[in-house]
Amino acid sequence: MESDASLFLVLTDDAELVSTLVHVQPRGMLVRVWCPSKASTLQEEITEACEAIGGSALLAKGELGKPAFYKQWTDFDPICVVLAFRDADEHRMARRHILDELPGALILSLKHGHPEESPRKLAGGRELILTWAELLSRPVGAELRHIQTTHLVKAVRSVLGEGDRIALLVQPDPDPDGLASALALRTILGRNKVSTPIVSFGKVTRPENLAMMRLLDIEVLTITPKELADFDRVAMLDTQPAHFGFALERVDAIIDHHPSTQAYPQIPFVDIRHQYGATSTILTEYLRAAACSIGQRLATALLYGIKADTLLLNREVIDADLDAFVSLYPSINYNLLRRIEKPELPMRFAPVLADALRDMVCESGVVVSCLGQVEREDLIPQVADFLLQFEDVEWVVCAGLFDGNVVMSVRNVGYVKNAGDVVKRVINGWGLGGGHRTMAKAIFPQSEWKNRYGSLSSQAIRDVVLSLFLQEAV
Ligand SMILES: [Mn+2]
Secondary structure: OOOOOOEEEEEEOOHHHHHHHHHOOOOOOEEEEEEEOOOOHHHHHHHHHHHOOOOHHHEEEEOOOOHHHHHOOOOOOOEEEEEEOOOHHHHHHHHHHHHHHOOOOEEEEEEOOOOOOOOOOEEOOOEEEEEHHHHHHHHHHHHHHHHHHHHHHHHHHHHHOOOOOEEEEOOOOOOHHHHHHHHHHHHHHOOOOOOOOEEEOOOOOOHHHHHHHHHHOOOEEEOOHHHHHHOOEEEEEOOOHHHOOOOOOOOOEEEEOOOOOOOOOOOOEEEEOOOOOOHHHHHHHHHHHOOOOOOHHHHHHHHHHHHHHHOOOOOOOOHHHHHHHHHHHHHOOHHHHHHHHOOOOOOOHHHHHHHHHHHOEEEOOEEEEEEEEOOOOOHHHHHHHHHOOOOOOOEEEEEEEEOOEEEEEEEEOOOOOOHHHHHHHHHOOOOEEEEOOOEEEEEEEHHHHHHHHOOOOHHHHHHHHHHHHHHHOO
């Protein structure tokens, strides 16, 4: 027997499991499958299972109750044993022998019953206990969702399919999740932007969202609430009637992931899943269930929708969001995604940035920079992101003047105070803004800032901001 070779040993009374495990055997390991030495149905089944794959060379005949059966492998290292017996006594007996005779072996115990009864653990550092329920719940859950979704696709097609003109209504300041969901539903319905436009009562305002529309060729029609009546069917995406302060002319379908504050019994198709991180995840499931091909543009939009709503999967995601993300990822256009997320800087901005870097201040881990007047609002958060990369920096505040306001982008390293809370205290009731743990934004009217602090020069703003954040953040 050659020593220092690795061994994958399968001890089970389940011939189906034998053939599955031999298929997934770890590469480069010697595989051996226990087979009872006495003639029996089990002996026949296991022999058959092995012959169908690797031949009878895989078989290790012997008696589980005898130490000699285990001792023949003491020279192998590492040894991985998969242990799965329906009979609890047999399982216990084989396990005891492995622990005694093969002290270096790692054991994977597969058991029946509820996961809570036999929690996943590496007992004594050697044994991982998994229940079948635990092993199968995720993939089986995904398959069941897929079957269910097939029915939902059929239903939404029959509710909306009749209309000549269909409105895909998204929220008043459309965001990536809403836009991507609308594109996806249009694909599922097999329609084009003329017969099935994306409509909103407002306009897209955020720079990244405008970049997404430009780069992915997405159009949004701004309409008045009354004009909804001009459409034969209306589908709401990433929003629902309760989000509007008035009654909508007509709604035939809702697909959303916001918590619903009311039921919509009068609307023919409602699919609201508040546990989902993004509506784009729901629509990705629809597309897959409908076997629609997801082109590069649509995949990029959906992936960006999921990313934006979950802060790159950092917030409130479930398996379904991760599955959708992973399934879309190979189809996206990475270059487009990068250009949406990090809009290019205009060359004119280079000297502005150079001045800001030279004049920035750093005290107690707080970096403050002021860009002065900027031509695009997204330049402010882009510089804030950049400044957070310097060593020992815990907080970054980048300020700029845009559209009559003093706008601030706030970033932190994540293990300090909550950026959203700090910004609320800085705003102190006279500006707008808020945020999350690591990112926040504040907006103050320039006139009011001038009344309070006297000057709108970059140096003056920088010094005021530094003292405010030293007070609240450190
Ligand atoms: Mn959303």
